[in-house]
Amino acid sequence: MSLGSLKMPGCVYTGAGALDQIPVILQENQVKKIALFADKGVSDAGLLAVPISNIEKSGVPYTLLNDLPPEPTYVQAQKLVDQCKEIHADFIVAVGGGSVLDTAKLASVLMTDAYDVKALLDNPKLAEKFCKTLMIPTTSGTGSEATPNAIVAVPEKELKVGIVNERMIADYVILDAAMVKSMPRGIAAATGIDALAHAVECYTSNKANSFSDLFALEALKRILSSIEKACDDREALAEKESMQIASFYAGVAITSSGTTAVHALSYPLGGKYHIAHGVSNAILLAPVMRFNEPACRQRLAQAYDYCFGADPQLDTAAKSAAMIGRIEEIVRHLDIPADLKQFGVTMDDLEPLVEAGMGVTRLLNNNMRPVTAQDARDIYRQVL
The missing domain is CATH 1.20.1090.10 (Dehydroquinate synthase-like - alpha domain)
Structure with a gap:
């Protein structure tokens, strides 16, 4: 048996009404501005309604960042990360599948000009966490909400590559079956x-x-x-x-x-x-x-x-x-x-x-x- 270690998100909520914990999470972290990561599919499916309602109950302002294609390249992920940096958020909420959650995790360690996504592809150890995260998955499969991994496509190599750093592990996770009920x-x-x-x-x-x-x-x-x-x-x-x-x-x-x-x-x-x-x-x-x-x-x-x-x-x-x-x-x-x-x-x-x-x-x-x-x-x- 190999040497084992266990590294997990800091707090995980599950069960009916788990999304109602959003205001509690924001309050206990004294959040001042939220970057809300999603994609057009999540937005169009109406899956943001309950998370946004709970964010608004907290009174914390947010900016929606949802210009992300499925299975993004590192350049496309970087574009959304740059938008996140511009709004100076102090907390990230991600609602979506693996690509959304992975990009949000990257943003949490890229609130700096010292390195970018491409640099992390070459050396993931550069990553330092600058912003806490809450992951709300809308699929039941990628497990991105639990992992320290972010997967991006690298077109010049015609390959997907994983950036792995434990600092990208989520601080909070909400698993609410209401978010996956309408999955095609x-x-x-x-x-x-x-x-x-x-x-x-x-x-x-x-x-x-x-x-x-x-x-x-x-x-x-x-x-x-x-x-x-x-x-x-x-x-x-x-x-x-x-x-x-x-x-x-x-x-x-x-x-x-x-x-x-x-x-x-x-x-x-x-x-x-x-x-x-x-x-x-x-x-x-x-x-x-x-x-x-x-x-x-x-x-x-x-x-x-x-x-x-x-x-x-x-x-x-x-x-x-x-x-x-x-x-x-x-x-x-x-x-x-x-x-x-x-x-x-x-x-x-x-x-x-x-x-x-x-x-x-x-x-x-x-x-x-x-x-x-x-x-x-x-x-x-x-x-x-």
């Missing part, structure tokens, strides 16, 4: 599978430890029992709340452990082809886990026992296979593409994908089974 099925499915990947990868990572195991296993159990109904049934609030908590737990597991080859090989798909992060993870999850299975069979079997109960009629290999089979079943049920054909990716793209994926050593080093270029090539071929 496709978004709920893709982000939910992202959380599933986080849980499975962190549990089968070289960096897995007693802390990450605790959160990864509970996240996995919740997701396997809740994700289908949470996506299929708009009124399934109990399952949606369970997915929201599972996403947070999986984010905590990332902070303590780390994702592996699924995420490493998916980053080029987002960076070059702009495939949604959760979709690219879903396409690669089962193929990578089948590749990894010989090296993490015992762990997958233990996960099976935790999630479904010990079955004396199944041996370790059968439990491991059943776990991967259940993952494949969920991806099929949620109608996520099984390959890359509809995204315009062809065999001509194979070698650039392999080169880019093999460059994500930060995550490949976590993989229990070493991944060679030929291994990556074989995995990509399965989904082309």
Whole structure:
């Protein structure tokens, strides 16, 4: 078992009416001006209404910053960060999916002219926190509200890159199922599978430890029992709340452990082809886990026992296979593409994908089974 550490947001609220804690948070921090991060999708969906109502109850002025595209490049993230610097806010509230939360986290450590987003890509250790943050996720998947990571696209490398610094961990998090109730099925499915990947990868990572195991296993159990109904049934609030908590737990597991080859090989798909992060993870999850299975069979079997109960009629290999089979079943049920054909990716793209994926050593080093270029090539071929 690897050395473990546990770093989490300072305070997390969940349950019905959790959003009503916003005025309390602002008051206890004596906030004078708020930078409210969102995007046009969040705004158009009406998801800002309750957070803004609670901000207005506090009497604290705010400026809405929502000019952020999905899956932003580091230049686009920098643009919103610069807008934040100009308003001289002393507190950041972020309402949205992973891209919004990640950009807000970057802004919290970029209230300075000493470095910018590009500099953090080269050296994340430069980051120093200047502004407290409150994260309110509107999806159940990225876990960004719990992690010290900010993911941005780097077009010149045709890759997504993670900036990781513990100073970006949120000070406050609010998990309120009302914020995810109206998620379209496709978004709920893709982000939910992202959380599933986080849980499975962190549990089968070289960096897995007693802390990450605790959160990864509970996240996995919740997701396997809740994700289908949470996506299929708009009124399934109990399952949606369970997915929201599972996403947070999986984010905590990332902070303590780390994702592996699924995420490493998916980053080029987002960076070059702009495939949604959760979709690219879903396409690669089962193929990578089948590749990894010989090296993490015992762990997958233990996960099976935790999630479904010990079955004396199944041996370790059968439990491991059943776990991967259940993952494949969920991806099929949620109608996520099984390959890359509809995204315009062809065999001509194979070698650039392999080169880019093999460059994500930060995550490949976590993989229990070493991944060679030929291994990556074989995995990509399965989904082309």
